[in-house]
Amino acid sequence: xxSLEEAQQWTCDACGKPMVMREVVFLYLNGTFHVDLPACxxxxxxxxxxxxxxxxxxxxEGILEDK
Amino acid sequence: xxxxNPSGGAACPLAAPRLYETRTLRRATGDTLRxxxxxxxxxxxxxxxxxxxxxxxxxGCGMGVTASYLRQAHGLQAMGLDLSxxxxxxxALAHPELPLIRGRAEALPIADGALAGLTCExxxxxxxxxxxxxxxxxxxxxxGGQLIFSDIYRRREIKDKELPDNCCLAGANSRELLLDWLxxxxxxxxxxxxxxxxxxxxxxxxxxxxxSMVDFWSQFSADGDGRPMQQAVRALRPGYCLVIAKKEG
Numbered sequence: 001x002x003s004l005e006e007a008q009q010w011t012c013d014a015c016g017k018p019m020v021m022r023e024v025v026f027l028y029l030n031g032t033f034h035v036d037l038p039a040c041x042x043x044x045x046x047x048x049x050x051x052x053x054x055x056x057x058x059x060x061e062g063i064l065e066d067k
Numbered sequence: 068x069x070x071x072n073p074s075g076g077a078a079c080p081l082a083a084p085r086l087y088e089t090r091t092l093r094r095a096t097g098d099t100l101r102x103x104x105x106x107x108x109x110x111x112x113x114x115x116x117x118x119x120x121x122x123x124x125x126x127g128c129g130m131g132v133t134a135s136y137l138r139q140a141h142g143l144q145a146m147g148l149d150l151s152x153x154x155x156x157x158x159a160l161a162h163p164e165l166p167l168i169r170g171r172a173e174a175l176p177i178a179d180g181a182l183a184g185l186t187c188e189x190x191x192x193x194x195x196x197x198x199x200x201x202x203x204x205x206x207x208x209x210x211g212g213q214l215i216f217s218d219i220y221r222r223r224e225i226k227d228k229e230l231p232d233n234c235c236l237a238g239a240n241s242r243e244l245l246l247d248w249l250x251x252x253x254x255x256x257x258x259x260x261x262x263x264x265x266x267x268x269x270x271x272x273x274x275x276x277x278x279s280m281v282d283f284w285s286q287f288s289a290d291g292d293g294r295p296m297q298q299a300v301r302a303l304r305p306g307y308c309l310v311i312a313k314k315e316g
Contacts, residue, residue, distance in 0.1 A: 026275075031268045035275045059279055060271040066263070 002049060007038035015042035028057070029064040086287055087129070088153050095272040098161075100129045101189035101217070102265035105136055107309045108186065111215040112141065114258060114311055120144055121183035124207070126172045127190030131158030131165050137186070138165070148175070173200045177207040184208070188217045191245075192238040201252040208314040214254065215311055219266065220245060222304040236296075239305055254312035263306035 007019045019038035024046050026033040038047040048057075086092050087100050097104055117123060119142035125134040128147025137145035146166040149155050155167050170176050172187070172194050185204050194200045204214055219239040240248075242259070249256055270280060277283040280300070284293025 028271075031271055033272055033275050056274055056278060060274050063267050063270045063274065063280075064264075066267060 002036075002038055002052065006049075007047070010038060010047055012040035012043060012045055014045065015040055017042045019047055029061060031060075031064055088151060091277075091283075091286065095269055095276060098130050099132045099188075102269045102307050103217075103262060105133065107217045107262060107265070108133060108136070108188065108215065110260075111217075111258070111309060111311055115184065115213045115215065117141070117143055117184050117213070122146075122181065123184040123186065124148055124175075124177065124182055126175075126185060126187040126204075127193075128158060128167070129154045131162040131167065133186055133188065134158075134165055135162040143184070148172070173203060175203055175207050179206055180209045180212075182207050182209060183212050185212070185214045186216075187214065189219065191216065191218045192220075192236075192240070194238070197238075197240065197245075198248040198251065201248050201254070205252045205254060205314055210314055210316045212314045213257075213311060214313075215309075217262070217307065217309045218245075219305045220308050222263070222306040223302065225302050236299055236303055236305060239303060242308065245308070245310070249310070249312050253314065255315050256310060256312050258309065258311035260309045261306055262309055266305060266307040 002021075004021050007021050010019045011017065012019065017040055020041050021036050022039040022041075024035050024037045024039060026035050026037075037052075039045065092100060096102070099105060121143050123134075123137055123143045123145045125131075125137070125145060125147045128134050128149045129151070131147050134145040134147040137143040146168060147155075147158060148168040148170050149158070150169065150171055152169065155169055158165060158167055168176060172190060173196055185208060187204070191197050191200065208214065219236070221239050221241045224241055246256060246259070273283045274280055277286070281293040281297045284296035285291050286293070288296060
C-alpha cells in the first residue's frame with residue numbers, strides 16, 4: 001500500500017505539483033478496479049511504484065489468469 | 068456471504084470477527100456481500116417463471132439488497148431471512164418495507180410448499196448441514212417452485228486434514244457433491260454455470276485494497292498469520308457457480 005506520506009514525496013514532472021492520493025479506476029485484464037493511488041491533482045497522471053507493479057499487480061495477474 | 072454458522076473456532080476468518088459483517092469485505096463486494104453483486108441473480112431471473120406477486124424468500128439476506136431488488140424490479144412478494152442481527156438491523160434501516168425473519172437456513176420457519184421461489188447466494192457453504200438444508204429448501208417450495216443458488220465450490224478435491232484448523236472454506240464443496248445433494252433433496256437441476264471469474268475479480272479487489280491475499284487473511288487470523296489460509300485457498304482452487312433447481316410436479 002502506498003501511504004499519503006510516501007505519495008507526497010513525489011512531484012509531477014509536468015506540473016510540478018506534489019502527488020495526492022486519489023481513487024483511480026483501473027482497467028486490468030478485463031477487470032475494473034477502484035484503487036487509491038498517488039495522482040497529480042493538476043493533470044491526473046498516476047504514479048505506480050515498483051512494489052505495486054512487481055508485487056500487487058503480479059498477484060492480481062495470477063488470480064485473474066486463474067493460475 | 069451471510070447466514071448461518073461456519074465450522075466456527077476462533078481461528079476461522081469467518082467466525083471472529085465474522086467476515087461477512089465487516090466493512091473490509093463490504094468495501095470489496097458492495098452491499099450484496101458476494102461476488103458479482105446482483106449480476107448472477109439477474110442472469111438467473113431470465114430463466115425463472117416467477118409471476119408478479121409470487122412469494123419468494125432470500126436466504127441469508129444480509130442487508131436486504133436482493134429481496135428489495137426482487138420487490139422493486141420484479142414485483143415479487145420477497146422476504147429476507149438471516150441469522151445476523153447486525154445485518155438484519157441494517158436491512159431494516161435501508162429497506163423498511165421489507166419483511167425480515169431471523170432464522171437459520173437449516174430450519175426455516177415457513178410452512179410446507181408455501182413459496183414460489185428461493186434465492187440463496189454465497190450462503191450454503193456457511194451452513195452446518197448443507198444436504199439437510201437443501202431438503203429444507205425443497206420442503207418450503209411449492210410444486211414447480213425454483214431455487215436460485217450461487218456459491219463458492221471446490222475445483223480441486225483435497226482432504227480436509229490438509230486445511231488449517233477451522234478453515235471456513237472447508238464448507239465449500241465440489242460440483243459433484245453439490246449436484247448429488249440437490250438430487251437427493253428431490254430437485255431437478257436446470258442450470259449449472261461456472262462464474263469463477265467473479266470470485267477472481269473479488270480476490271483481485273482484495274489484493275488491491277490490502278496489498279496481498281495473505282495480508283487480507285492475516286486481519287482475520289487468530290495469530291495474525293494469513294499464510295495457512297491462503298495456502299488452503301490455493302489448494303482448493305475455489306470457484307463460483309450459479310445453479311437453478313426446480314421442485315418438479
